[in-house]
Amino acid sequence: MPGPFISPALAALAAFACLASALAAGTAIPSVPTDQAVVALTFDDGPHSPNTTRLLELFEREKVRVTFFEIADNITLHPALARAIVAAGHEIGNHTKTHANLSELKDPEAVRAELVEAQVIIREVTGVTPVVFRAPFLAHSPALWAVLEELQMPSITSDASTSDWDGTVTKEMIIERASRAGPGSIVLLHTWPDKTIEAMPEIIARLRAKGLRFVTVSELLALAPQPPKP
Numbered sequence: 001m002p003g004p005f006i007s008p009a010l011a012a013l014a015a016f017a018c019l020a021s022a023l024a025a026g027t028a029i030p031s032v033p034t035d036q037a038v039v040a041l042t043f044d045d046g047p048h049s050p051n052t053t054r055l056l057e058l059f060e061r062e063k064v065r066v067t068f069f070e071i072a073d074n075i076t077l078h079p080a081l082a083r084a085i086v087a088a089g090h091e092i093g094n095h096t097k098t099h100a101n102l103s104e105l106k107d108p109e110a111v112r113a114e115l116v117e118a119q120v121i122i123r124e125v126t127g128v129t130p131v132v133f134r135a136p137f138l139a140h141s142p143a144l145w146a147v148l149e150e151l152q153m154p155s156i157t158s159d160a161s162t163s164d165w166d167g168t169v170t171k172e173m174i175i176e177r178a179s180r181a182g183p184g185s186i187v188l189l190h191t192w193p194d195k196t197i198e199a200m201p202e203i204i205a206r207l208r209a210k211g212l213r214f215v216t217v218s219e220l221l222a223l224a225p226q227p228p229k230p
Helices: 006-024 051-062 072-077 080-087 108-126 143-151 172-180 196-207 218-219
Strands: 038-044 067-070 089-093 185-190
Touching: 038 218, 051 080, 051 196, 067 072, 067 080, 072 080, 072 108, 080 089, 080 108, 089 108, 108 143, 108 196, 172 185, 172 196, 185 196
Parallel strands: 038 067, 038 185, 067 089
Antiparallel strands: none
16 A cells, blocks of 8 residues: 655655765765655657557556656657646656756756756646756766756666666566565666567556555654654
């Protein structure tokens, strides 16, 4: 059974006190140390039609909440899908405006524009402002860390990456890699490969068989250990 719904904004804000030092130090977050049996499924690059719809239908049947790290230009192309994600109780994270490799951008203002313009588009289309970020290609740079510190957004990676973007990776390999996740894990998938959509029912079943329940990234961050009070 899913846990109680927590607003993504409130959940992430609850975790920022203990994540601030990691953010300032330029450290991405692949997982969250926790003794709770929770896991965060994440999907990059959408929205995509019809695969985002297929995922939303599956998650509604299975009572699963996830985080979609979305490209703002794709949200502009598929605004109804973006609004459907939010209406279903899922989280939308910032995955830049165009999916640029931010480590290759020489102009710090170009890096900033990729994040800030994405924030504006996502907010205008969905009514929510993302509080978590994932870098395309997981590529970071000093300019990116400066913008993330300005926006107070943690950069999310994964400790259970499936490499489902790789044409040589099969559905069975995606299932096996995602199923390695444990408490506090963040699983990295994409919405565009059909094989990922086909793998999802078995991934959900295997992770549930391990006693795990599904939370958004912000809900997972809120479970991070809090620093001791002075």
